[in-house]
Amino acid sequence: MAVIKSVEEKYMKEALKQAKKAYALGEVPIGCVIVHEGKIIGRGYNRRNTDKNTLAHAEITAINKASKVIGDWRLEECTLYVTLEPCQMCAGAIVQARIPEVVMGCMNPKAGCAGSILNILEMPQFNHQVKVTRGILEAECSQMLKTFFEELRIRNKQEKEARKSLSSLS
Numbered sequence: 794m795a796v797i798k799s800v801e802e803k804y805m806k807e808a809l810k811q812a813k814k815a816y817a818l819g820e821v822p823i824g825c826v827i828v829h830e831g832k833i834i835g836r837g838y839n840r841r842n843t844d845k846n847t848l849a850h851a852e853i854t855a856i857n858k859a860s861k862v863i864g865d866w867r868l869e870e871c872t873l874y875v876t877l878e879p880c881q882m883c884a885g886a887i888v889q890a891r892i893p894e895v896v897m898g899c900m901n902p903k904a905g906c907a908g909s910i911l912n913i914l915e916m917p918q919f920n921h922q923v924k925v926t927r928g929i930l931e932a933e934c935s936q937m938l939k940t941f942f943e944e945l946r947i948r949n950k951q952e953k954e955a956r957k958s959l960s961s962l963s
């Protein structure tokens with residue numbers, strides 16, 4: 794077993810465990826945990842296709858669960874760990890929930906809103922700014938996504954070829 798180097802890595806590993814659940818469902822593997830006083834109080838993973846729900850992102854699910862545990866919409870003493878840079882919806886929810894700190898794995902240059910396209914978490918114009926740490930277990934987080942999309946491409950190709958050979962029979 795690998796030696797756990799820091800608190801950040803310890804909880805990012807937990808977020809990766811959540812991402813694996815999404816992977817098992819054939820969903821883009823993204824996972825999230827929310828930590829309060831050294832305890833995980835919210836977990837979530839991407840279930841957008843499974844639930845047929847735009848809101849079923851890892852972070853939103855984790856925020857929902859954490860709010861139930863805390864009994865408040867404000868998550869003021871929590872840290873959110875997520876394997877991939879949040880989208881505009883999730884970054885917005887993080888600011889709305891007043892989460893003070895976010896730790897992320899890899900960046901998402903095509904859709905990320907915590908430094909890539911926008912940086913909703915650190916906008917000085919908003920009434921709340923988030924302390925952001927990037928690149929924790931970055932290689933593991935991005936490798937899981939890469940493997941997922943490679944497998945998806947192979948699956949799509951195989952299905953296409955299967956359809957082609959079926960139609961050539963008829």
Ligand SMILES: [Zn+2]
Nearest residue numbers: 850880882883
């Ligand atoms: Zn999102």
